[in-house]
Amino acid sequence: MKNKVFKNIFIAFVFLFLYLPIIILVLYSFNSSKMNIIFEHFTLDWYKNLFDNRELLMAFFNTMLIAITSTVISTVVGVIGAVGLKKYNFPFKNLINNLLYIPIVIPEIVLGISLLSIYTLMKLELGLFTIILSHIAFSIPFVVVSVRSTLNDRLKTYEEAAHDLGASNFKTFFKITLPQIKPGAVSGAILAFTLSLDDVVISYFTAGPGSNTLPLKIYSIIKTGITPDVNALTTLMLLVTIIVLTTTAFIQGRKIMEAAK
């Protein structure tokens, strides 16, 4: 019995460690003091102020634009790429396969500076475009890996059957393959989206004028002390993510229940 209590206390401590900074962040978004040092009294002013802070909103807007664009592109390329790489043989296939692991394993900073170097070499203007390109660069491999885990032998049999019945490659892809690999594609896309939303290192090297992202904006003000309107914005973002996550979990749960009937 004692043993069990100890185990639960340990688990609780791990969660305390994980959530403490978040609790602080949410708490201080309701604090009337500007300094994030002592808690004065409750206020909702920062949530109102948020909508007057143009630079912060612009950074938020850029971040969303980058995350959505890079997620869509890397999901499409990653999904069809994973299918193609599984299905077909071609010269240097091994090389391409191995190249895809590189962004996953090497330190982000190395990818960041090498992309910066190549953009400079090609005289590409640093800005939203280069950030999107860079986010695509680190997202595709995660999508490919995630999709690949759902490409199994059973799927291959289905595809062959569809083929034998006269379905074209495209038809097979949309009717058979895509529905099967959907979970992998979705989790790959979610991963790409979260990685993009939170990226500091790679954006730091590949951003230009007028392309400040939320993480970069926060990085530039973090030492001066973050004003509570930033806390308010992240609290709202957190709230939205939690709502999305719980509703999808709920819908999935209901589907499973219905299927069980």
Next chain:
Amino acid sequence: MKKVIVLMIVIFLLSGCSSGSSYKGVVNVLNWTSYIPDNVIKDFEDEYNIKVNYGTYSSNEELLAKISSSKEGTYDVIFPSDYMVELLISKGLLQKIDKNKLSNSVNVDRTFLNQTYDMSNDYSLPFLSTIVVMAVNRNHLKDNISSYNDLLNEKYKNNIVLIDDQRIIIGMALLAKGYDMNDTNIYHLDEAKEWLLDLKDNVKAYDSDSPKTFFITEEADIGIMWHAEAEIAKEENPNIEIIYPSEGHAISTDNYTIVKGAKNINNAYLFINYLMRKEVALKITEEYPYISPLKITQKSKVSVDHVFSKGFYVKNIGLDIKNYDKLWADIK
């Protein structure tokens, strides 16, 4: 997926509308972090109907990296410090300034003009100046501190915050040792390194963006920082005393310059001329108490005479920078 694509298109359209219809022009500005208050920028945008694309950097080297690695025409106005002005001129990255287009340049105090980094101000005009000072929290420390060498006292263990700038800090060590702030003699640099290693245990942190925060939260009691930062800290915490080190100090003057190949030259002149208005300078120095080179009532309490009589500019030292860089890695 369809919804995502639709959402994306909507966002694209919205962004097109917001930037396309309301402004008649843009100016691409790259400036130091926390330097011009937001409302000053906004007033300019409203008055001239020109959008300011505002990017920031936290060191001259970062600025240089951004300028030299980006395509020509990416930036219009930048605010390099003295030695960086000289370097940017020598690399051909700046264009000459036509003072006829800057009617407010008559407001500039002549003491700030014709400095060594741009002898006849062909490429630059001073924007704001500041000097390095020591700040001491008198609530906790009563000792007599007047020289950089006083910082070596073992009592101050883990109690000093320094600007995160290799030229300024190595320059401070050279001044403490009685050498020139821009000395490149390797034996002198070795002595400077020893001095900094002696200091190391006393250093709480290096911070270039906001050493003042350390004072406000009473995290450290002594700081080597820019005068303007020290004054802001003093406003929050009146126990802070500002001390001018006996060996002298580094001066830093940031300048208006226009980048070569700038696409929005006229807007750039409008922006600079706007910032050179006395009332705008007052607004800026009210929020950030730097020394304005304009003939206005300074908020900063340091006298212009003191700035130049004991002050030294950081100078370009060519390839010797590699020795400085290595020294910096050694002491960190």
Next chain:
Amino acid sequence: MKKNNLFKFICLTPVIVYAILLILLPLVYILFLSFCESDSYGGIIYHFTLSNYFTIFDITYVKIFLKSSLIALSSTFLCILISYPFSIFLRDKSEKTRNLMIKLVMVPFLTNSLIRTYGWIVLLRKTGIINSALINLNIIDHPLNLMYNNLGIVIGMTYTLLPFMILPVSSAVFKIDQSLIEAARDLGAGPISIFRKIIVPETISGVFNGSLMVFIPAIGYFFIADILGGGKAMIIGNLIKNQFLTARNWPLGSAISIFLIIVTFGLVQIYKKLGGKLDDLGGM
């Protein structure tokens, strides 16, 4: 047949173009840069030299590598120390609770990592929440130095990278066959020997997977070293960043990066030897 080729073309072209343009080319280019010289103001002189590689073995830089590795290793070790008991204790729960708990581990990581790091400043500083609490409880007289030192960096890295350890370790621990453990228990094995003889061997590749995903970012996350280390300790990430943005010595920065890539590949080889699959590295 022609249609077949079209499908193949559409599937493969984007991913191949991507792999060549955005992975291979940049890496080949920094490999090339690492053999160039730099002039004093950030320019690159296209003249072959090995001097950048000699420079990184200079004692100054070797010290930074060692310090940075030590910080990363400590963080990795702390992550293992938290993840193992956490996963083993969770094993006893029902599958539903387990899944929920693992999801809850992920939720904080959907908020901005810098904001969370900032939360640690509020907690750790001299006048921060932890110190104030300890002083008010009369546990300590003087505030502890919890940040602006290496300890602060290790706390920040451990916090930021913990889920990358918990996920592979817990999934490995959950997979262990319960009958194996029960059989060992019947034969009189205590918890320690069960851990040593069964749990460790069964989960070693998961642990190494997690260690890779913690150690490698931990040598590069310069922003954590900046914010929680007070700019005092340079880690390899700061060193590379400085070469590219402040010291204006791209060739040296490239050489350090190439060196890092080689170290990374070495670690991945060990991981593969331990029976790890490359695909598991990216799976979250």
